[in-house]
Amino acid sequence: MFDRRKPVGKVVALPVEQIEPSPYQARRVFDQEELAGLAASIRENGLLQPVTVRRLGPDRYELIAGERRLRACKLAGMDRVPAILRDYQDDQTAALSLLENIQRADLNPFEQARGLQDVLALWGCTQAEAAKRLGMAQPTLANKLRLLQLTADQQQFILENHLTERHARAVLRLPENRRSEALITISRRRMNARAADRYVEQLLQETDTPAQKPRRLPMVRDVRIFVNTIDHAIRLMTDNGVPATARREEGDGYIEYTVRIPTGPGPGK
Structure with missing residues (x-):
């Protein structure tokens, strides 16, 4: 019987409507201007790097790598796209989707952190095991995951004001109720990462120093x-x-006397 299945590992032309987005796509924001530029290049030169997919069923495929390229192809009006067909399991798909974006520096720090969190949940392993499989140091992985302790508003503020991952990690040292104010100050003063670290250290020292109580000095x-x-x-x-x-009146290190002496004649005089 003739086998019509598409060969795994080969480049094939697939209808764009048959390719579903990856549920493990960590990237949330796509620059529309950048996509338009890529679409123009694809119309002129074609898609130079195929997307990667896996088969879900008859005429259904799931994207593994190339979300940005697939979107640009749709924007360019292409009906079919060149794709490499792979036979991957869920855990491999999630890792590949994340690693592609990390290696291309396409993700902001919080998208990276969410992607790593998804991979850990999918793999059901420790941070140390995940770091080894992802090829990164365990402290690096832990620091990236800690970014998710910031609220959604704080994350958005950091991105909109072009602060870095180091700025974000600096304010994480502060109590939750002081982080937003610190971020506003860091942005307003245009602090670089090193200055932000010093500023946070100063805030922590002020918090750790107990309030001085007025001392009653012994009277010499x-x-x-x-x-x-x-x-x-x-x-x-x-x-x-x-x-x-x-x-x-006695104050902190002083004694204050107010003396009133009438200057007129006393009563009955």
């Missing part, structure tokens, strides 16, 4: 003598019919 001998002299003078005046008054 000469000051005590002076205070006693004032008290004695007030008592002497009041004993002799002069309605003098004194108000004493």
